[in-house]
Every structure is written in structure tokens, then in C-alpha cells.
Amino acid sequence: MASTCLLLLLTFFFFFFVFPADAESPRQVYIVYTDGVSAGKYATSSAHLEILEQVLEDSNEASESHIYSYNEIFTGFAARLTNAEKQKLASAQNVVAVLPGRKFQLQTTRSWDFLGLSTTVKRISQVESNLIVGVLDSGIWPGLESFRDDGLGPPPKKWKGVCHNITCNNKIIGGRSYYTGDQPLAEERSVIDTDGHGTHTASTVAGMEVGNASFFGLAEGTARGGVPSARIAAYKVCWKTIAGATCEEQDLLAAFEDAIKDGVDMLSVSIGSNETKEYPIDGLAVGSFRAMKKGILTSAAAGNYGPHPSTVTNGAPWILTVGASSMDRKLLAKLELGNGQTFMGDSINFFPTQRSFYTIQLGEDDNKKILINNSTKRKNVVLKSIKSVLLAIKVGARGVIWDAEEVFVNQACQLPLPGACLNTSAINKVKKYVIKTKNPVGKIYKSISVHDPTAPLVASFSGRGPVKVTPNILKPDITAPGVDILAAYSLKAPSTDFPDEKRHAPFKIISGTSMACPHATGAALYVKTFHPSWSPSVIKSALMTTATPMSAKENPDAEFSYGSGHINPLKALNPGLVYNTTEIDYVNFLCSELPTKVVKLISGDDVVNCSNSINAYEMNYPTMSANVEPKKPFTVKFPRRVTNLGQPNSVYKATVQSPSGVRVSVNPEVLAFKSLEQELKFQVRVSGGKLEAGEKVSASLVWSDGKQSVRSPIFIYA
Template identity: 45%
Template sequence: MMASKISPDPFCLLLLSSLIITCPLLGSSTVSQDDRKSYIVYMGDRPKSELSASSLHLNMLQEVTGSNFSSKSLLHSFKRTFNGFVVKLSEGEVEKLAAMSSVVSVFPNRKKKLHTTRSWDFMGFPQEVQRTTVESNIIVGVLDSGIWPESESFNDAGFGPPPIKWKGSCQVSSNFSCNNKIIGAKYYRSDGIFYQSDVKSPRDSNGHGTHTASTAAGGSVSMASLYGLAMGTARGGVPSARIAVYKVCWSDGCWDADILAAFDDAIADGVDIISISIGFPEPRDYFNDSIAIGAFHAIKYGILTSNSGGNEGPGLATISNISPWSLSVAASTIDRKFLTKVLLGNNKTYEGVSINTFDLQNVMYPLIYGGDAPNITGNFNSSYSRFCFLNSLDPALVKGKIVLCDALGSGREPFFAGAAGVVMQDEGAKDVAKSFPLPFSYLGTREGGNILSYMNSTSNATATIYKSNEENDTSAPRVVSFSSRGPNVFTPDVLKPDIAAPGVDILAAWSPLSPVSEVEGDDRMVPYNIISGTSMACPHATGVAAYVKSYHPTWSPAAIKSALMTTASPMSAGLDNDAEFAYGAGHINPVRAINPGLVYDAGPIDYIKFLCGQGYNRSALRMITGDNSICSDTINGTVWDLNYPSFSLSISHSEVISRVFNRVVTNVGSATSIYKSGVTAPPGLKIQVKPAILSFSSLGQNLSFSLTMEGTVDSSIVSASLAWDDGVHHVRSPIIVHVALKRKP
């Protein structure tokens, strides 16, 4: 393919010479020698000219730079397997050079490092980020399916004894012990019933708990991968922090009684942050929800609970962990995706989505349509077998063949039936890859239809499936389709989720007792696995919260949560139509979070006022708080006065809006500072902030303001924002106005 001229934007990077990419043109300017920067000039294959590569490159430079030519500006010539050179250029010279017909692309000589598992680097949180010397005093409590203590991610080399504040213990057994990284571990099973796959100790037989714990606080492990996929350094957000494990999940699920018992212990043991990637399919009232209850009691001891939002998306009102005193996390993509090619016998190739580690060595296998292989003896017909439902396929017909199925499934049925591979096709979202127990690719209906047409055109249809490739996802971050959305069905005027964090295709430590695909019979047992879910997003937020805690050990859970939310990077409603109901305050930004400038603080009394305003029973509240708190004129608050870092208002259709929100911000930035308010709002919605300027004279000072909304909106979801800015800190809060959904009975 003939390469077209590439516009010389110094931030445009070509990955392959065969790509044609148009980048924004730069304005020409005169720049001194001192302002020249190092660029890569890529010219494709080896030079065909008899002139040496170095001479060719020097001639090109002389033509571009004219009287400014200096041979010293040519830093290196590539000449053995491809053609190009490294050179110092001004922006104007970049433009001239890139316009040459022999040049494919020009891009900055960026500094790169050893590959990592991407999620932390993608958030701008590199390994060498500044850390405190007391990070090892931070204890992350993980409520999950246990942990695999022998994983290299939990190696305690270089760790001293547990922090003095630690009051927990380790349930040591013949198959489990702790160390100075995993300082505590307990398991809970209130009914005393254990099944064959359960391990009666804190040891993880599922993999989920090991994955989440290592994502939040695992140590750095180089050369980690899943059979070569996602190769890099696996690490947690706070690799020097300690981990306390509370095993509450078993082969039959995670029970409320065990969750509450674990919260009880974790709070008393002295953890700093609680991470729980568990939830219900549907939200429950705050105090009919073990997680909300546990999190409420945790805040009284200064412990923030970070929890997953749920995987019931993309429908609205599907988020399940919704208590205002906890951090609810949505799952976002990172700049990596896994694609799997399918090659047909007619040489047509289709690219689907999956994490396929199997290598069929280019061997072509017979193709069969699931609808043509019903298990008749099992009373199944083609209307079932086309979807490859459990037991619906005839093993005698599909064994050793690649099966085309009409819906995404787990791959269990073709696997158990002896298939060589599976191609599944439907109209579902293709924004997340999964592992299956056999070679697998997930395609759209158009591609699937083409494959079926090919199968109908010949009596010898064949195909093969390739091992997955990693590709760059330029649309990241965006909220993945499965991530549960708001609004909060019990309190629509408290925005949920709070924030988005990486939760798609995350590599982290794994239990070798659990197969890669989590399907029984899959014999791939690995130390690191790639999985997705808000379960993976939650420990990313946990790690960042622990990082902030290491800098600000006296901050309240609300202050830490505020820091994460108000420093988040705004996300685009163009990519996520559900706007703040998909991503909350935006995408988490760890480095900015340690210095937010202002925080929206709150304590137990603020949540009690909120509950009073929500009409909670007085006697029930007394039991919850453990004191003589009663709802009165002084202990009563509207939801709009809860000191939350976001603003949400539910309205009815065509309602004329008139609502006042009262807030208090605490200065944690510069002792003497002046913050100016800035508001963005759509037409028809007038938002005023009084006072518009806040002047602080000391650290820790609190100042109040009110935000008034007036007007009308013509959409079901309308987004706006408020930002306080002192020239150094940008303290942003999302504002959302939405038409109230009808609540399910």
C-alpha cells in the first residue's frame, strides 16, 4: 500500500508502516536550536538506494534544515531491517520532513519503560510514583473468596513485623499460614456446610479473592502474564501495604451472615480500608443490606469501604451498592483489548473478541452449526442446540469440530461435548473479552451470518481459531457495557456510582486451584489470570484510597472519598450515553487525589441527619447508632444538604426546577487561598453558587456555600458541573438532573 503524507503532529504515533493516519497539522514557526526536540523519522522498509542509509538521511536533513544543517543533529540511523533515523528537529522542520514522499511518519522520541499490566500506568500511576515511608503501616482488609498466600504477589521479603495497631489474627492450618505481607486471615461459614470444592481455611480455591487482593495491594512481580498475554509487571496500587483477608465467599456464594461477621472483625482488627467486590443482583434498602450496614459501622471507626457497583448493566437503576457512606465503583476499559481471529476454509478471516490462549497450530477443523447437531436422545431440537445450551448438543456430531453457536455462552456445552473450538455470534456488546475452556471467538451477527453462508455453500466447511492478539483501544477509558448504572433507586438524589476505575481485562494473581476459564475440566492452572468486572474496578479504587490514606492518615472516609471524586478525570457522555449514571464523578486519578485542595467532609452525624430526612424509624436509628440520637429539628436533614461531592436532582417530566443544595468544603491545600467557582450548565438550566468566591486563611478551615438550580430541562438526563479553582487545585463536582424512573414494586 502506498503511504500517504502524514501530518506532522509530534503527538501522533504510527505503530505500523502500513497504516495511513491523518493527524492535525502543526503551524510552522521559527524555533532556536535549543528548542529542538528528538523525533523518530520512520521511512518503512530497508532503503533500496545504493546510497548508504546515513548519507541518505543526512541529505534529507540538509534539504529540510538548509543553513541550520548540522550533522550532529542526526542521532542514529536505522538501517538493518527497516529505514529511519533519530534526529533533533524544530516543529517547522518536522512539518517539512513529514511532507517528503519517502517519509511514512514523524513522531516524538517518547520515553518508554518496561511493560506493566497496564491498568495502573493507564491511570497515570507509574511504578516510580512518589510514595510515603509509612505505606507499610496501611492495612487493606479484603472481604472475598480468600487468598493464595504462596503467590509471588504476596511475598513478604523486606517487610518488617505488622503495624502495632494491628489487632487481628491468622487462622493457621495445615494448608495455610500468613506472613508479614498477609498479616491476617480468617474464614467464615455460619451454617458450617462445606462442599467438595471448598477449602476449609482462608485459602482461595476460586481465584477471585487472590485477584482483587493483588490488584489493591500486591507487590511488584515482573514478567507476569497469561500464557504470554498481557506480559508485564503485575502490581497493586499500594505494593508496600499489608493485607488482611476475610474469606466470606464459597462455592455456593457469599452469605450475609458471613459478610457481617467479617466486617465486624475487620473493623475491630484495625484495617484502614475495606475492599469488598461483592453485591446483590438488585439493590436493597440500606439497612437490609449487609454491606451497607457493615460500611456504616466502619465509618464510625474511620474506615472507608470501597465496593463494586455490580455487573448488571447496561440498564439504568441496576447499581446495587448504593449507600452514601461507601465508595461505589464502576468498571471502565483500559487501552488494551484482546481480539481472536477465525480463518475459514475459503480464506476469509473474521476477528472476534475473547482471551484465547489455545494454539491450534493452523490446523483446519470441520465446521458444524449448533442447530444441525441437536441431542435428540436428550429431547433437544435445533431451536435449543443452535444456542449451544447445556446438554443440547450431540457429542457424536460435534466431537473434533468447531461449532457455530447463535448466542454467547460459557462454552461449557461444546467443551463437554468434545468440540475442537467454538465460534459464537450474537448482537451483544463486544467491549470485554473472556476466557473459555476451549479455542473460542465471539463475533457479531454479520460475521456469523457470513460463516453460516459459507457452511451452506460447501459440504466440507473448515475453520481454525488463532491465539488472541493484544491491540490498542483508543477509545479508553469508557464504561463497559456490563457495569451497573445509576440512578440510586432508594435515594435518587444521591448520585451512584461515585467513580469509575479499570475493570476490563485486568491481569492479577490467581489461585492455581481454579482453572483459567473457571470451568471444571479446563486443565489450565495459572499463577496470573485476566478477568473483568466491577470486582476488578473496586480494588483499583481501594488501592488509590489506601494511597491517599498513607499521605493523610487522619482524614475521614468521606474526605478520602471526596479527594478521589473531585480530582477524577471527566469522562465523555458521547462515549457513555448514561453519563454520570455510568461513571459518576469520572475516571479515577491517583496522583491528583493526594492533593485535592478542598474536600467535602462528613461524619456519622451527617449520615444520621440524612437518614432522619429519609424518614427512617427513630428507634431503629437509635439501635443503628448505639446512642440516644433522635430525629428532631436539629438532627434532621434533607438529602440535598448531605455534604456529598456530587449533586443529583430527580424531577418529574416538565417540572420547573427550583432547588437549593447546601455544602461545606474544608481547606486541605494551601493555608491562604482563594477559590473561584466555575459552573457549566446546559441551556434552560440556571445554576448559581453563593458565595462565588471562597477565601481561606488557614488549613482545616470550613466554608459554606449554596448551589441553586432553576429552570427546565428537555432530556431525561442532563449533565452540568461545579469546579472550585485557586490556580493550583481544580475541585470538580458533577451535577446531574434526571427524570425520576418508576420504581419497581
């Protein structure tokens, strides 16, 4: 016992005298913000090391302490410091603040938490497991963890579907494939997904929880869909042919028909066209109208042809048209040059950080002449064109520094070799360094996840309004996360989109309105879990009127890019009032646009009464939009009806926000409800002076009873 006490005493004296009290305090990560005005001097890693050397023992200790340098998202760096070092550094010249690095829980489908739909959110599992989502896409890859059927009973009794050439379980309960195209297929004829797209969208809607999911170590966490207990039916309508990828319209219509017959509750369609067609020749519009008649809401992608005007697809009013927005997680890869300069770029670089600095070579000259040859092997090469990237891969380049600003807008790029994708401004600085340096070298780091406080912002690629065929309907309806979304992926599909890619992974990060669409589908299914009897338009209205408003300043295309705003599933559970757009409303609208015989074709009804036709802006829609003549004063009247789904006895008062020069009046200004499901009418009158061609006016109407707020955008454009 005495020897033990002596040993403990000696140990105490050893630590007390050899390690000072402060040295015993553990180092932790701090984020150091340097003076932005002095960014030129204090934005490089070498400058950051100089700052650290002011408070640490020597340059080696400073180098070990330094973690990352930042000059794109902010000017500063991250370092591991003791509390005393942190205090000293905070008073150093040009240091603005030193803040402890916060701990974020890594989650692959961060998007659902960003939307407020956490793993602990209230659910009615028994009802949720009775819901079936039909996914019209490129098929599905069964056998993944995301599609296991733990805890799920047999398919709902209402289910009438089948499984063709696929092994189903109690999660994937149906699978059909359709192909009647002219080109020979470049894949087997089955529901098996060889592209990965369909697997990704299906798991985003209803994938089961999967722990430790990641894309080769990036965005590691728990992957899950919005309604993990819901069932999936896959309808493969998109294929690889020897002439390229295709989704045949006739196959799409057949899939709609089968899905309706099979008994799906909702349809998720991440498919669109690069050209807007009128309704009678738009198969997706027709198919979704028929689904609506059966009580099935169709959620569809707004298209990836933005930011140009009138690029929104799937603009029929009975479709929930979904644009893509960012979420509060960015994936960044760092490039460090030999002179200490660092650059951060939106990049999905899952390769380990390069062990040393490698020679940097320019891949193209100022005349865009390609300079890549066998000498490029084992070098980091600066590129711009896709052709140069492919050639660099072929000759064995060590890594790629890519000017991808025009190719990957608002999303992280991905390469089949170590790469950092930078904006053009950063690339020009890299080129300047290469040209003026005798031995230019650089190191490419593995990507990291960082918090993005600017989210949500509408992605540049997301389709914009107005809809060409119906310019008085505001589209898209809503936005949802569609940038850098990680979800399950087919093991038959390559992990990158480059030729000769041999790697495969059960998860992949993708961007597009295709990714936003299943988020909206999942949100709609979540609402339906609590309100099984709600019609498609009621669910749609609930999602739109409770959406989070977005900033026109940060999204210059305003409502043409985000519609009602950013989706909020939890608020949509209790919308208060809803705009119930009925089949008759849609038919009356179509009657003003098309001959009666064509309206019959779309509606599927033998008899159609077109005596009560209405203009698009008169339809009972949750948003109010009108296209007016340029350089003429305007007045537009929007007749609307709202149904009370809040409290039986409730009084809602109207509040209007509008810019100067535009007059908005509501009649009546107060709606007094005496019972649930009671419907009351009102009219909104908007008038103003002359608008120049292309000019837009944003206003809004909010009905509130003191608890619930029911918001409708008012959007006038010339």
C-alpha cells in the same frame, strides 16, 4: 594479518554485491491503514497480500511479510517492511498511511500505569507498609509470588488480628473465615481461596511486584498492586456450597466487626446483591457505616447488572461505590477464513495459533436446533449458546467461533479450547461463508494485545443509577479499571470457568466491578499514605473531585454510569478543597429517610437527634443530584461546605457549565480562605423547564484558585 584483511575484504565484496544497499536495511513492523471507504474490498488478508505484492518480489515474500489483518478496530494490516518498501507502499492505491509499529512495554496490571501510578511514582514506603487493607471476599491463596514479604518488617503494632487455618507472613498478616449458611460446603472450611476471586482482588490492591507474570503467555509483564508495601488481611465470607456459591449476610457483618477490631485501615469489598435493600436490612451498608465511624473507608463494587437503570449496588453515601471502565489494552483473537476474510474478536485465547485451516461447521441452525454430534470432532464450530459450547467441548471440537455478543459485553471471552469470540455481525458473515462454500475452513489465532484509544469507557455490565432507596444521591461515585484485569489467582481454582477444567495458573484475567473496586481501594490507600489523618469522606472527596470527566456521548447513561468520572490517584493527592461529610451529616440524612429507632440501629448510637434532618440532596456530598417531577418546572438548592486543604491564603472562583435551558447559580461565587482546614459554605441553585420522564440534565461546578480545580457534577433527572 594479511590473510585476515583479505578475508574481511572478500566478506565486504560479498555483502556489497550479493545484498543491495537497501536490502541491508532491516525489516521492521509497520501498520498499514487502508481506505475505510473501500473496506469491503480492502479488509481481507487476501486483499492485503495483493497490496503487499505490489511492492515485494513475489507472493511468498508478501505472505512472509504479512503479520495481521484488521477490520474491526480499523481497516488495514501489519507487515514487516524495509524502508524502501515502506516508501513505495505509502504511495500505493487505497493506502492511507504507513506508520511504524510502536514498542509498548508489556505490563500485566496495565491498569495502574493507565491510572498514572507507575512503578517509579513517588511513595513513602515506611508509611505504606504500616497500612492494612481488609479484603472481604472468597479468601486468599498464600505462597504466591504476589504475596511474598521481601523487605517487609513485622506487622504494624496496631494489628490485633489472627491467622486461622492459613500460613501468614509479613505480607498476609491476617486470615479469618466465616460460614453459618444452611447448605453443606463444597470446600474445606478455611481461609484458603478455592474460587480465585479473593486472591485476584487482594493482589490488585496490594500485591508485590512479580516479573514475567502472564496468563499462559498473554499480557506478559510485571504484575503489582496499587500499594505493593501495604499489608493484607483476608476475611473469607464467600463460599462454594453443594447448592452453589454464597456470601451470607450474617457472615459479612461478622467480618466487618472483626476487621474493625483487628485494626484495618481500609476495606475492599467486591461483593454486592442483585437487589437493592433499604439501609436497615442491608448488612454491607450497616457494616460500612460502622467502619466509617472508626475512620475506615469501605470501597465496594457497583454491581454487574447493568446497563439497566437502578442496578447499582452498595449505594449508601458513606461507601465509595465503584463502577467498571475499560483501560487502553484489548485482547483480540483473529479468525481467518479460507477465502481470506479475517475477523478480530475480544477473546482471551491462550492456545497456540492453529497450525492449519480446519473445517468449519455450524453448531446451530436458524431455529436454534443444536447440530453438534460426533462428526464435530476436530472441527471449528460456530456457536451461540453456552449449552452448545459445552457440547462442542465434550465431543472434541478443534475450536470454537462463538457469537458471544450477548454474553461477554465490553469484555474478552475465555474458553477452555482455541476460540475466537465475535460480534453477531461478524458471526453472520462467517455463517454465510460456511453455507455458500463447498469446503469451508478457518484458522483461529492466539490472542494479541492491542492499544485501545477509546478508553476509558464504562463497561456495559457495570451497575447504573439511580439508587432505588435514595434516588437523590448520585451513584456510582466513580469508575476504575474493571475490564480484562490480570492479577494473582488461586492455584486451587481452575483457569477457566467451564466444567472439568484441569489447568491452573498463578494469574488470571477477569472482568467485573469486583476488579474495579480494588483499584479504587488501592488509590485510596495511596492517598492515605501521604495523608494518614484524612477521614474516609475526605479521601473519598479527593478521589471524586479530581476524577477525569467522562463523555456522556460515549456513555449514554451519563453520570448514572460513571458518577464523578474516572479515578486519578495522583491528582487526588492535592485536591485543594474537599467536601467533608461528617457522621452528623449522614445521621441527619438518615433521619429524613427512616424512623429514629432505625437510625440508632445503623449508627450504633444510643441517642440520636433527628431535629435537623435533611434531604439527600442537601447532604454535604461531592456530587449534586436530584430527582424532579416530570413535566413540571424545577428548582433545586444544594447547600454545601468545602474545607481548604491547599494553600493557607487562597481564593477560589466558581465556574459553571450547563446546557441551554438550565440556569445554575452559585452564591457566593468567590471563596476566600485565610487558613488551612478552614471551612466555608456556599449554595448552588439549579432551575429549568419541564423535563420528560427519563430525561437527564448534566452540568458541573468547578472551584479553581488558578492551580487546583475542584469539580462536582450536577445531575438532574426526571
